[in-house]
Amino acid sequence: MKTYGTEPGAPSSVQIGISELAVVDGDETLTSYGLGSCLAIALYDPEVGIGGLAHAMLPDGDAADNSDRKPGKYADTAIRALLRRMVEQGASYTDVEAKLAGGSDMFDFDNFGESVGKRNVMAAKAELEKLGVPIVAEDVGGDHGRTVNFTPQTGTLVVKTADDDERGVKRL
Amino acid sequence: MRLDINALGTFYRMAREGAGLAAGRLTHMTGVETRVGVTKLNFMRGREIRRDLGDETGRVGINVELTGAIEGHSIVVFDREGAGKIVDALLAEADSTGELEADTEEFDRMSQSAVTEVGQVMNSGFVDGWADVLEAVIDVSTPTFVEGKSADPFMDDLTNAPGPNDFALLFRNQIETVDAEIEFDHYLFPEPDSMATLLEQLRMSDGIEYDKLDGFDRMAEQGAEEMAKTATTLTGIETSVEIRRLNFVSLEVIPEQVPDEKLVTVAFEFDGVPSGYLFFLFDEESATEIVDAMVPMSIEGDPFDEMGRSAITELGNIMASGFLDGWANVLDTTIDHSTPEFIHDIGTAAVDPIIVQLGETQEYAFVFDTLVVADGRAFDCEVYAIPDESDLERALNDLDVDRIEETPTTAEFQDIDHS
Numbered sequence: 001m002k003t004y005g006t007e008p009g010a011p012s013s014v015q016i017g018i019s020e021l022a023v024v025d026g027d028e029t030l031t032s033y034g035l036g037s038c039l040a041i042a043l044y045d046p047e048v049g050i051g052g053l054a055h056a057m058l059p060d061g062d063a064a065d066n067s068d069r070k071p072g073k074y075a076d077t078a079i080r081a082l083l084r085r086m087v088e089q090g091a092s093y094t095d096v097e098a099k100l101a102g103g104s105d106m107f108d109f110d111n112f113g114e115s116v117g118k119r120n121v122m123a124a125k126a127e128l129e130k131l132g133v134p135i136v137a138e139d140v141g142g143d144h145g146r147t148v149n150f151t152p153q154t155g156t157l158v159v160k161t162a163d164d165d166e167r168g169v170k171r172l
Numbered sequence: 173m174r175l176d177i178n179a180l181g182t183f184y185r186m187a188r189e190g191a192g193l194a195a196g197r198l199t200h201m202t203g204v205e206t207r208v209g210v211t212k213l214n215f216m217r218g219r220e221i222r223r224d225l226g227d228e229t230g231r232v233g234i235n236v237e238l239t240g241a242i243e244g245h246s247i248v249v250f251d252r253e254g255a256g257k258i259v260d261a262l263l264a265e266a267d268s269t270g271e272l273e274a275d276t277e278e279f280d281r282m283s284q285s286a287v288t289e290v291g292q293v294m295n296s297g298f299v300d301g302w303a304d305v306l307e308a309v310i311d312v313s314t315p316t317f318v319e320g321k322s323a324d325p326f327m328d329d330l331t332n333a334p335g336p337n338d339f340a341l342l343f344r345n346q347i348e349t350v351d352a353e354i355e356f357d358h359y360l361f362p363e364p365d366s367m368a369t370l371l372e373q374l375r376m377s378d379g380i381e382y383d384k385l386d387g388f389d390r391m392a393e394q395g396a397e398e399m400a401k402t403a404t405t406l407t408g409i410e411t412s413v414e415i416r417r418l419n420f421v422s423l424e425v426i427p428e429q430v431p432d433e434k435l436v437t438v439a440f441e442f443d444g445v446p447s448g449y450l451f452f453l454f455d456e457e458s459a460t461e462i463v464d465a466m467v468p469m470s471i472e473g474d475p476f477d478e479m480g481r482s483a484i485t486e487l488g489n490i491m492a493s494g495f496l497d498g499w500a501n502v503l504d505t506t507i508d509h510s511t512p513e514f515i516h517d518i519g520t521a522a523v524d525p526i527i528v529q530l531g532e533t534q535e536y537a538f539v540f541d542t543l544v545v546a547d548g549r550a551f552d553c554e555v556y557a558i559p560d561e562s563d564l565e566r567a568l569n570d571l572d573v574d575r576i577e578e579t580p581t582t583a584e585f586q587d588i589d590h591s
Contacts (some may be wrong), residue, residue: 003439107526
């Protein structure tokens with residue numbers, strides 16, 4: 001969800017809806033709510049504290065004709081768009097690290113075929129490998145939902161599940 | 173007049189683009205941080221629009237007439253309290269001594285002109301967004317300030333207001349301040365002729381006859397009524413249909429509407445013409461109440477243990493049958509549904525896999541969005557039915573509109589022994 005008029009520099013939380021991505025520096029937190037089969041891709045440069053979060057919905061943007069308009073919708077194009085914007089803002093390509101969360105498969109419907117959650121995770125991993133970006137942490141798969149908060153300055157990705165207790169929160 | 177997904181998709185992009193520009197300008201003018209909430213194309217009957225606009229707490233609107241590429245009326249509506257707050261923000265910006273204060277009760281001339289100015293800036297934001305997408309010129313009249321507790325003042329000025337039974341296609345936007353204290357609704361009432369011309373320009377396939385949209389509404393109505401009836405039969409809780417909407421939205425918007433709290437979801441896939449997905453979302457309190465009503469022994473501890481789950485799943489199953497029987501009757505076809513899937517998790521996360529699945533083949537969706545409630549008890553059930561786009565088009569094209577009126581509903585259910 002796009003927010004207008006955010007004061008520059010003020011710590012705040014920006015919500016990244018499905019198919020959206022954002023790159024920030026400073027101690028801003030990026031949040032994606034209720035990921036099921038969708039995948040949260042967090043990239044950051046630990047040296048300069050610049051990073052971004054994408055909330056990708058499908059694996060393969062190169063095969064889709066609207067990926068120019070919506071790069072954040074697909075795992076592969078989202079990763080490239082995040083990297084490009086981060087480098088534009090001063091991140092150094094070779095320092096960038098990745099964290100992943102999401103990609104669950106919650107339903108067992110006939111039409112679902114090969115699980116799309118798993119395919120999202122595989123597509124992201126393949127693209128990151130191609131670009132030489134190491135995955136330093138991940139919490140993917142399973143059959144439960146996740147909400148993530150990502151703070152590029154510290155590189156911390158907090159993953160929450162629906163369990164209220166301590167077990168429901170992971171810090172990656 | 174015919175419409176297709178491409179034309180509706182363009183309308184949707186217009187609505188979204190317009191909302192972005194309107195929000196940006198509002199921020200620029202008032203210094204209040206804003207964001208665009210859910211954007212929808214709504215197919216609504218005149219009487220439902222009136223019900224939506226009427227609000228006992230009173231509402232304020234700024235209405236402009238459009239000519240050019242779109243003809244019709246664009247109205248920015250906010251509740252009185254919200255209008256008061258926005259005026260306060262605006263006057264504080266203009267007058268740093270803070271001595272001026274907006275009087276929301278009276279809406280004096282100064283407040284009125286401030287609200288009108290805000291509404292006008294937003295209206296032009298919307299219109300500029302639409303003009304950008306259409307690459308055409310749209311002219312805007314001088315604004316009129318309207319206020320009232322019913323829909324009349326908002327709709328009386330419209331040259332072609334939809335009659336109670338007329339189906340209108342509305343652009344619906346919400347813009348909210350980031351602290352969520354003020355929300356705006358935006359309505360575009362296009363002139364039918366202008367709409368027809370636009371649809372004709374934007375259409376890229378045969379699509380469906382506009383009149384067949386009536387079939388949509390009948391499907392929604394019969395599906396919802398059957399569903400509420402079956403829920404009452406099974407649980408003994410008197411339920412009714414509170415809200416029923418037919419929306420055309422971008423897939424991504426669907427999970428945005430679902431609360432990101434822990435919900436109980438029962439989901440189905442259905443097969444036939446149309447095929448698609450159907451899911452029932454209960455908040456935990458409602459789900460617990462339903463388990464209490466359905467399971468004879470009182471439950472200690474987890475209400476969603478095996479017995480609780482099976483009760484809710486069974487209710488979902490029977491409601492799904494009722495809903496899809498309603499559709500099948502209108503469409504004169506058969507629709508089968510899968511066995512239910514029970515999910516007790518973050519609501520958004522339960523909806524997202526379905527959006528992801530549909531996202532492989534379509535960008536937009538028609539969503540039949542229904543709220544079932546019970547008098548004086550917690551029984552809030554949100555129902556979303558999302559048919560596969562191409563199937564739906566086929567189903568509607570096959571539909572004989574004249575037949576719909578006489579369609580009986582035939583669902584039969586066994587009595588459940590509650591003793």
